[in-house]
Each structure stands twice: as structure tokens, then as C-alpha cells.
Amino acid sequence: MNLPLSKIKVLDVSQIMAGPFCCMLLGDMGADVIKVETPGVGDQTRKSMGFRLKGDDSGGFLALNRNKRSVEIDLKNPAGLEAFYELVRGADVLVENNRPGVAARLKIDYPVLREINPRLVYASISGFGQTGPWSRRPGLDLIAQAMSGVMSVMGHPDAPPVKSSVPIADLGAGLFCAYGILSAVIGREQTGQGQYVDASLFETALGLSVWESAEYWGTGTVPVPIGSANRMSAPYQAVRAADRHFVIGAANPKLWTALCEVIGRPDLPQDPRFTDNAARIRNRDALIAEIEAEFARANAAHWVDALLAAGVPAAPILDYGEALVSEQAVAREMVLEIDHPVEGRVKALGFPVKLGGTPQQVRYPAPLLGQHTEQVMAEAGLGEMAIQALRERGAFGQPAPQAPARERRTG
Missing domain, CATH: 3.40.50.10540 (Crotonobetainyl-coa:carnitine coa-transferase; domain 1)
Incomplete structure (x- = not known):
């Protein structure tokens, strides 16, 4: 045809x-x-x-x-x-x-x-x-x-x-x-x-530059570098496990709660610093420190499998040698x-x-x-x-x- x-x-x-x-x-x-x-x-x-x-x-x-x-x-x-x-x-x-x-x-x-x-x-x-x-x-x-x-x-x-x-x-x-x-x-x-x-x-x-312009017009603050993090949600970035970094995307309350269950921290959603997405963005550094302390207990592959089983988006970070033959x-x-x-x-x-x-x-x-x-x-x-x-x-x-x-x- x-x-x-x-x-x-x-x-x-x-x-x-x-x-x-x-x-x-x-x-x-x-x-x-x-x-x-x-x-x-x-x-x-x-x-x-x-x-x-x-x-x-x-x-x-x-x-x-x-x-x-x-x-x-x-x-x-x-x-x-x-x-x-x-x-x-x-x-x-x-x-x-x-x-x-x-x-x-x-x-x-x-x-x-x-x-x-x-x-x-x-x-x-x-x-x-x-x-x-x-x-x-x-x-x-x-x-x-x-x-x-x-x-x-x-x-x-x-x-x-x-x-x-x-x-x-x-x-x-x-x-x-x-x-x-x-x-x-x-x-x-x-x-x-x-x-x-x-x-x-x-x-x-x-x-x-959709997120960046929205942040600037919405807050009046000039966007700055934030590494692998996302401007509109947290946690949504690369995190460190025992052996290497991997990525997570807990972009809504359901996924955030599920992530906390997987890492054995069901208390985190009630922490005043992390009660909603806006609070988690404001306190992103403290948030990542809390969850990386748990991720340090096992390798990235373990956490990726566990999070995916719970419905939480997660993935290893592949180089091109890995991605092209995946x-x-x-x-x-x-x-x-x-x-x-x-x-x-x-x-x-x-x-x-x-x-x-x-x-x-x-x-x-x-x-x-x-x-x-x-x-x-x-x-x-x-x-x-x-x-x-x-x-x-x-x-x-x-x-x-x-x-x-x-x-x-x-x-």
C-alpha cells in the first residue's frame, strides 16, 4: 500500500x-x-x-x-x-x-x-x-x-x-x-x-519550556536547575539505592502512599512536610533524604521490581549500550x-x-x-x-x- x-x-x-x-x-x-x-x-x-x-x-x-x-x-x-x-x-x-x-x-x-x-x-x-x-x-x-x-x-x-x-x-x-x-x-x-x-x-x-514558563508566571520566581527532579510533582526523579541510581515517579497521592508502603515508611504521608504534593515540592531535599535512607538497604533492581509490583512507576537508568539492545x-x-x-x-x-x-x-x-x-x-x-x-x-x-x-x- x-x-x-x-x-x-x-x-x-x-x-x-x-x-x-x-x-x-x-x-x-x-x-x-x-x-x-x-x-x-x-x-x-x-x-x-x-x-x-x-x-x-x-x-x-x-x-x-x-x-x-x-x-x-x-x-x-x-x-x-x-x-x-x-x-x-x-x-x-x-x-x-x-x-x-x-x-x-x-x-x-x-x-x-x-x-x-x-x-x-x-x-x-x-x-x-x-x-x-x-x-x-x-x-x-x-x-x-x-x-x-x-x-x-x-x-x-x-x-x-x-x-x-x-x-x-x-x-x-x-x-x-x-x-x-x-x-x-x-x-x-x-x-x-x-x-x-x-x-x-x-x-x-x-x-x-512548558513547566518552566508555568512556574515563572504562576509564582513570579525564576526557575533554577533542580537536577533530575520535576517542577510540578515530588518525588519524581532519580534516587540512590545501595548500588546505583534509579528513577521513581510517585506523581499522585495514591502512588506516594504506595511507595511509602513498599519502603516500610507508612508514616511519611502523615508527616506535615509531605502531606500533599505542594508540601513535598517545598521540602524536596528532606523528602529525598528520608526515602533514600530506605533505598540504601537494597540494590536498585530490588526496588524497581518491588515498586512496579505495587504499581509505582520506577525504572533503571540505562545507557545507550543497554537501551538500544533492550x-x-x-x-x-x-x-x-x-x-x-x-x-x-x-x-x-x-x-x-x-x-x-x-x-x-x-x-x-x-x-x-x-x-x-x-x-x-x-x-x-x-x-x-x-x-x-x-x-x-x-x-x-x-x-x-x-x-x-x-x-x-x-x-
Whole structure:
């Protein structure tokens, strides 16, 4: 059966993380994603992710670019622009993540492309959005985490600043952008017109700060780091057992009472410091000291089993070496093996959302640079001679060397 987005063609003119992740999500749902890359260079992630594999592309590039085809087009070359505009005519969606102003200089911004294809949904992902006093600042996940407030609440009190190791601003912007794109595509069915989608790393990080903003507006107190604890309930955090830490989530009165029974402290719910959730939050340090004194009597595995048996959410803290091979990850097919033309069989994360009627599939591994240029241009309606003419004019990189003209004989 056709996947839900099988009739949607996407031009991925982005690179590194947020844009490629967005386009990969669309590709996983069946969209025909054409990755437009600079000839001879490609996406920066191909070579800049810190570790290399057998071929020229990094593991990071492979992780963000499955279910795409790659074309090389020189957007700074007039012939390259001609070729690109041909692709735009048949596209449904375009995603770019240049700094604001760059797309206009390249003549691939929304006002230009809308004239070519009024149905185009054009999505831009930037550090701070297309407007506002910060719009021209360079945007990175680190910068967005810093300026959104996220870094101010990470880590532990009185410790140096830390960021989320998982790049939540980058990946979250890709998710939000995909949500905006699909909304615009559905809306196009009513209006017949595409529209502009403006997503940013800053607004993503701020938009995910639900508890922190609620605390600030509700109490007037600026949120501070609280380690693994939760701002809205306690106990809900990592705690120490005899051998290691594990996590508990006693987020309501029933679970709190059950936890106290498991650890042999049925008196704690009557302690004035812990009578309700608000009191437990105010006295969190004392609360954790009381229950950790009991948890120190046995290993984490014992407490996790005992708490789960009593209906209290609890879990060990797994590292990635454990999580990726866990029975749940295996059962949910969260590790895939993909055949790559250079790397051979490589592992990749599976699909985090499952469709029951039209299950996703890996149709393409991450493409080699320019692997599908001829194929995609032919699908756009260009004949072999037209493609060759564009190639000779440098549309797809350095033009083919010209044979020297024969000297004219005289006499």
C-alpha cells in the first residue's frame, strides 16, 4: 500500500540537522525527498560529524538522510538555477535552513519560487526566525538552548551550566517544522495555494519550556536547575539505592502512599512536610533524604521490581549500550539494519511512530552525493540533450572540459 505522503515531492535544500531531520521524517512517511546539494561538497554533515566510516560520509549524515535522493546543483550558477527551477515546478514542499537573507541572495526565496509554483509550501528553519532583532544572529542548538532559558534550568544547583546532550532545539525544530508543513499541505486542499512556514530553534526551545514558563508566571520566581527532579510533582526523579541510581515517579497521592508502603515508611504521608504534593515540592531535599535512607538497604533492581509490583512507576537508568539492545527496543523494531552501497549493512534508529495500515519502510539508504542527479532531472521532464547542455554550462558542478577547437587551415 502507498504510504500517506507518497504523492508529495519535497525539495530538501537544508543541511546539518534540523532541516534534514524534518525532511527525513517526511520521507519516512512516503514523501519523495530530493536532497539538493552543492556540487563536490554536499551537506556539511557528510564530513563533519567527528567520526568516519568506510566511505566519505559520516555516521551522522547516514542517520539523518535515509529515504532521500541526492542531486548536485550549483545554485550560484545561472544554469544551476534553471535546473533548480525545473524541480520547483513539480514540487509540493521546499525546506531550507539558511540564515535569513541567504535564500533571497540565491534567488530561491519564497517570493521568487511562489511565482514559479503557487502551490509550493515553503518552509524555512533558522536560529531565531525570519523577523525580530535576533533574526540575523547565527543559530545553533547550543545558542538556542542558551538564549531560550533551557540551559539556565539544566544540571544541578550551584554547578556550571550544562546543555541537553540530546539536541532538543535542532531536532524539535525539525519536528515542529514537519507539523507546520503537513498543516499547510492539508490547508492547500481548501485554498489551492501554498504558504510560507517559519520555524526556529529559539522558538522551539522556548515552546518546549512548558513547566518552566508555568512556574515563572504562576509564582513570579525564576526557575533554577533542580537536577533530575520535576517542577510540578515530588518525588519524581532519580534516587540512590545501595548500588546505583534509579528513577521513581510517585506523581499522585495514591502512588506516594504506595511507595511509602513498599519502603516500610507508612508514616511519611502523615508527616506535615509531605502531606500533599505542594508540601513535598517545598521540602524536596528532606523528602529525598528520608526515602533514600530506605533505598540504601537494597540494590536498585530490588526496588524497581518491588515498586512496579505495587504499581509505582520506577525504572533503571540505562545507557545507550543497554537501551538500544533492550527487549523493548527489539520488540518495537527501534534498531534497523540498512544496506548502504559503500558502508554495507549499517544500523539505524527505527521509526518512532508506527502506522498500522501503511507501515513505514526504508526505501533508500542515505544517498551518495549527486547519486540521483540524472534520474531526478529526467523525471522533471528534461531530455538527455537538455541535461547534457545544463551540465556543460556548470549546472551540476564543474562543466565537462571542452576539447580545443581545431585550427582552421589556410592557403
